[in-house]
Amino acid sequence: RKEVEQDPGPFNVPEGATVAFNCTYSNSASQSFFWYRQDCRKEPKLLMSVYSSGNEDGRFTAQLNRASQYISLLIRDSKLSDSATYLCVVTSGDSSYKLIFGSGTRLLVRP
Amino acid sequence: DADVTQTPRNRITKTGKRIMLECSQTKGHDRMYWYRQDPGLGLRLIYYSFDVKDINKGEISDGYSVSRQAQAKFSLSLESAIPNQTALYFCATSLEGNSGYTDTQYFGPGTRLTVL
Numbered sequence: 001r002k003e004v005e006q007d008p009g010p011f012n013v014p015e016g017a018t019v020a021f022n023c024t025y026s027n028s029a030s031q032s033f034f035w036y037r038q039d040c041r042k043e044p045k046l047l048m049s050v051y052s053s054g055n056e057d058g059r060f061t062a063q064l065n066r067a068s069q070y071i072s073l074l075i076r077d078s079k080l081s082d083s084a085t086y087l088c089v090v091t092s093g094d095s096s097y098k099l100i101f102g103s104g105t106r107l108l109v110r111p
Numbered sequence: 112d113a114d115v116t117q118t119p120r121n122r123i124t125k126t127g128k129r130i131m132l133e134c135s136q137t138k139g140h141d142r143m144y145w146y147r148q149d150p151g152l153g154l155r156l157i158y159y160s161f162d163v164k165d166i167n168k169g170e171i172s173d174g175y176s177v178s179r180q181a182q183a184k185f186s187l188s189l190e191s192a193i194p195n196q197t198a199l200y201f202c203a204t205s206l207e208g209n210s211g212y213t214d215t216q217y218f219g220p221g222t223r224l225t226v227l
């Protein structure tokens with residue numbers, strides 16, 4: 001079983017749509033959680049950290065459910081520029097610096 | 112100028128050749144990392160370094176070696192390249208997070224390596 005599992009997609013949505021991605025992780029000792037964005041053939045970039053209380057950054061909302069070991073990302077009012085692969089990332093349970101990456105969920109926003 | 116740079120950006124080589132990938136950063140970070148990315152597998156950690164001369168194995172270090180001779184530079188070597196080392200390689204840097212806090216990792220643009 002992969003340590004971090006994501007639906008690979010692609011999710012194909014029209015501009016303005018709301019789309020949600022989910023991610024599950026296997027190590028209950030993981031302490032920190034993130035969503036990274038990766039454009040085609042480019043480097044990953046931090047989109048947002050994910051906190052237990054949930055957090056929002058503009059059109060993006062991230063939620064963490066530690067009991068279910070589940071992380072979500074909600075994108076409202078999708079833009080063409082949101083088209084990318086979204087990587088769910090958690091820290092390895094025994095460290096704060098070892099990141100475990102999901103294989104990503106691809107989002108395509110169409111006009 | 113980019114904060115984290117990698118050279119070369121693309122490389123095609125043959126089985127058995129020695130290859131070195133270079134990473135340089137101007138962010139002043141102590142921590143540096145090498146990852147590889149394969150389709151459907153996500154990024155996997157190869158080696159990491161917390162300071163000059165500090166080297167630690169990651170998840171998939173076999174077949175690779177690294178060198179950290181200066182704070183700003185971290186190089187990855189494939190002593191004898193094989194086809195299953197064909198992948199996209201990323202270097203990353205970070206600060207040392209406070210206890211219980213994970214600092215953001217900043218990635219270089221990647222090196223696309225093909226081993227024939």
